[in-house]
Amino acid sequence: MLDKQDPLADKKALFALPDNVIYLDGNSLGAMPLAAKQRAETVVCEQWGNGLITSWNQHNWIGLPQRVGNKIGNLVGAAEGQVVCCDSISVNLFKVLSAALKMRPDRQYIATTKDNFPTDIYMAEGLIAQLGDTHKLTFIDEQNIVDALHEDIAVLMLTQVNFRSGYRQDMKAITKAAHDKGILVVWDLAHSAGAFEVELDACEADFAVGCTYKYLNGGPGAPAFIYVASRHQQQYIQPLSGWMGHASPFNFDPHYQPADGIKQNLSGTPGVVGMSILEASLEVFDGIDLCEIRNKSVALMEWFSQCLKSCGLDTQLESFSPPVDVRGSQLAFRHPEAYAICQAWIAEGVIADFRAPDILRIGFAPLYLSFSDIADAVTRLRDVVQQKTYLQSAFQQKQAVT
Numbered sequence: 001m002l003d004k005q006d007p008l009a010d011k012k013a014l015f016a017l018p019d020n021v022i023y024l025d026g027n028s029l030g031a032m033p034l035a036a037k038q039r040a041e042t043v044v045c046e047q048w049g050n051g052l053i054t055s056w057n058q059h060n061w062i063g064l065p066q067r068v069g070n071k072i073g074n075l076v077g078a079a080e081g082q083v084v085c086c087d088s089i090s091v092n093l094f095k096v097l098s099a100a101l102k103m104r105p106d107r108q109y110i111a112t113t114k115d116n117f118p119t120d121i122y123m124a125e126g127l128i129a130q131l132g133d134t135h136k137l138t139f140i141d142e143q144n145i146v147d148a149l150h151e152d153i154a155v156l157m158l159t160q161v162n163f164r165s166g167y168r169q170d171m172k173a174i175t176k177a178a179h180d181k182g183i184l185v186v187w188d189l190a191h192s193a194g195a196f197e198v199e200l201d202a203c204e205a206d207f208a209v210g211c212t213y214k215y216l217n218g219g220p221g222a223p224a225f226i227y228v229a230s231r232h233q234q235q236y237i238q239p240l241s242g243w244m245g246h247a248s249p250f251n252f253d254p255h256y257q258p259a260d261g262i263k264q265n266l267s268g269t270p271g272v273v274g275m276s277i278l279e280a281s282l283e284v285f286d287g288i289d290l291c292e293i294r295n296k297s298v299a300l301m302e303w304f305s306q307c308l309k310s311c312g313l314d315t316q317l318e319s320f321s322p323p324v325d326v327r328g329s330q331l332a333f334r335h336p337e338a339y340a341i342c343q344a345w346i347a348e349g350v351i352a353d354f355r356a357p358d359i360l361r362i363g364f365a366p367l368y369l370s371f372s373d374i375a376d377a378v379t380r381l382r383d384v385v386q387q388k389t390y391l392q393s394a395f396q397q398k399q400a401v402t
């Protein structure tokens with residue numbers, strides 16, 4: 001019934017999903033678009049295998065970072081020339097934080113939240129150590145960011161959607177409040193890009209980073225992206241001054257001269273295979289309005305909660321999710337046996353994930369999830385919880401990647 005009214009229902013056919021598996025982990029690693037598989041074959045066998053080095057020009061490999069960057073820009077509300085595809089979020093944070101600190105030389109602090117994704121915090125710590133401890137990291141409360149801002153903060157580094165709880169920050173209001181105090185803002189869009197409308201330009205964001213293997217379905221280890229607002233590109237200097245970010249890399253000049261614009265963010269040779277696959281994967285978003293994706297995400301989350309309630313599971317799993325208007329595209333539940341429940345659920349063909357210490361996290365990727373998938377997943381969860389199959393020792397042992 002709900003599936004019949006779903007305007008995105010036909011998008012599932014663009015993905016390869018194993019039979020009998022319900023995938024609720026698209027927020028960690030998106031499913032594989034069929035176009036990705038085809039492009040993998042083309043880029044490896046034809047472009048590399050037959051074209052060899054001529055493919056840099058012939059198939060415009062050299063233009064991939066900017067071409068793919070602009071395509072991602074489209075999905076995060078950034079006009080052309082402000083997004084480039086490269087490296088990982090971690091590395092891109094190093095670039096952007098370094099550049100931002102240089103733009104606010106009189107200020108001492110990088111502000112973030114304690115519950116930010118650890119790599120974001122680690123990269124800030126590493127940068128501060130590298131600078132000789134001239135700067136400090138300060139933690140502010142995620143529920144009360146605006147009131148904590150002050151004029152010694154150079155950069156505010158925030159992840160828009162909390163990776164555990166799904167709590168979503170108000171990008172526009174926070175960016176404005178930060179600017180009122182002269183603070184630059186770096187947004188991490190790991191759980192935003194491809195999940196709902198993001199309006200970087202309209203919110204006057206300064207910088208952003210994001211990955212492409214989650215809701216953008218770019219594949220394992222797919223390259224990340226970086227956004228630098230046009231108005232900052234003249235002043236912006238990032239320290240990883242590799243040859244691909246040089247104004248003319250093939251002049252092999254002994255001195256570094258940064259390229260104009262967003263291209264300066266490139267350091268070394270792009271990972272052509274991964275980036276080509278990502279380029280093809282992004283085609284699944286062609287012609288789709290991100291509002292439609294958000295609407296379906298909200299409907300799927302509501303349907304999940306309703307199904308949970310109808311089988312009485314809502315009393316056994318403690319909801320840890322914020323209200324829908326301040327939530328990304330995931331639900332989180334607490335249970336002391338969350339890890340084992342997740343493992344037992346996976347054995348029943350439903351892949352969700354666990355986040356320490358006790359959180360069962362369920363991601364909703366509207367392009368390839370149906371309402372009947374959700375009902376089915378909850379039925380299997382009911383069996384796992386009511387029959388306590390999660391108590392079996394096989395489900396209790398922690399694996400390397402959780």
Ligand SMILES: *Cc1c(COP(=O)(O)O)cnc(C)c1O
Binds near residue numbers: 088091117120190224
């Ligand atoms: C997934 C994720 C990352 C991953 O960073 P990489 O350097 O690309 O591995 C970073 N930040 C957040 C908020 C994430 O959710």
